[in-house]
Amino acid sequence: MKKKRLVFWLMACLCLVATIATYFNTNYRSTIAVVTSAKQLSAQVTKDQYENRDRIMTQRLTLRVLNHQHRDQTYVVKNNYAESQLLDQTYRQHQRVFVQIRKKQLNIVNPKRDWVIVAIISLLLLLMITLIGRKSWRILLSLLLNSSLFYLVIHFDIQKNGTKTILIYSVASILFASVTFILYQGFHRKMVAMLTSTIMSLLVAFGLSYLIMQLTHEKGITYMAVSYATQNPRSLFLGQTLLGVLGAVMDESTDIVASLGEIIHHDSQLTGRQLWASGRAIGQEIMGPLINVLFLIFMADALPMTILFLRNNNAIAYTFEYTLSLGVLQSLISAIGIVLTVPMAALAADIFLMKKRGADQ
Structure with missing residues (x-):
């Protein structure tokens, strides 16, 4: 306990010094x-x-x-x-x-x-050290690696000028998920189940949504509403959608597989049907809040422009088309991914945890 306190106060002092030094720094x-x-x-x-x-x-x-x-x-x-x-x-x-x-x-x-950014990062570090402890460095390392990877993806996308968006961001999403799970969870069967269910849910959800878009010839989708587009706005929207779905399914997949893993560990008589029922029950508890959270995030992002459009006497239909429609569409695609994650996570837990347990026995 004394060691943890010493580490905390040492980090607090370092963060304070870094913030003050950044504020007074004039070497620009x-x-x-x-x-x-x-x-x-x-x-x-x-x-x-x-x-x-x-x-x-x-x-x-x-x-x-x-x-x-x-x-x-x-x-x-x-x-x-x-x-x-x-x-x-x-x-x-x-x-x-x-x-x-x-x-x-x-x-x-x-x-x-x-200096404000340094202060916020410092506060984040102190909270992570206090609440998470030793695993904090894994989270920070995954954030740094994912940030570097995101930087490379953006540059590669600029070089291709948005011509291979689905391939680029699909591969990037898989790499983001792999880096995050491997670094934070470590390499074991539970991590493999989480990663597999995440990737399958992401690809199936986006694939279904893209198929529907193709069958309907993308009618009613106003890509011109993409803000500050410097390349094909359709490619930017697809890249945003892939990354948005990834965040949703990663969260849910981790919760379901981790919960099912604990159930399997404590109940040696658990059957595949009971596992499926447990995964479905957990998913039902998670899906509603997750879908609403995503919807609110998308809507909050569009709120300033929505108010600006309405304050300038634009019709509600016009305002929705150019400020909210893409956010609603992304919310729907993410919701499809959230729903599909429930069976995918239960299936992955059955394959990588239940059957492996049976083989060990």
Whole structure:
């Protein structure tokens, strides 16, 4: 217990030092300044043709440059921002920002937020160490490897310009699942059952959905609603869908196989029919919350644009088509994967755990 506390406080100190060091770090190519004074000057109410009201605020900011050739020089600028802060924002005293200085004029580019990211990662590390313990390093390693893999997948997809999306993201999904399960679970029969049920559920669910899309000629699917598409929006949507289904089925497959594994371990007289019934009962308890969670995640992602469309007097049908339709479709495809995971996980548990137990006996 004392050792755990020592590790926790050591990590807490390291995380605090890392956060503070990142906040005060000025070793960047870009010019950094700190807001030494922020004073509110005026506020003006505005209204557009759709009766949307907002207030335009004006600040007077005093900034001191912290690095490069203009170091220690002071500049005074005005910052105009909308109270809604949709496209701009307010600045506070002691806040650090990236700036550009041209012809003796300073322009704020964006706030310096890297220290916030370090603080959030530090909090995550401390929570993991406290709640998970020794397995924390496995989770962190899997996150790092999956992040590196995701970076490579994105670059490969850009090189192919979205021409082999299904193949690229199918292989990527299998690799994501394999890295996660092998690193965190270790290599044993239960892990193989989890991985097998995850991959089978993913491929069958996406395959069925894609078949339906082909049979209906993808009518009613508004790919133009994909935001900031720099390649074929259809390929981006399919890649998003594959990764979304993977997250759903991985979660459910782990829960069902782990639960069935414990049941098999404690009940030596368990039959295949009883195992199937147990897997179905567990799945029924999990499916409802999982489907609703996914639906809420997709809808929450589209909420800002939905409100923006409706506030600008767009019809509900038009708003749904261009802000919510793709999220609903992804939710439905993920729901198919969640439903299929129940029999897949029970079948995998029967093959890799029940029959292997019978062979050992």
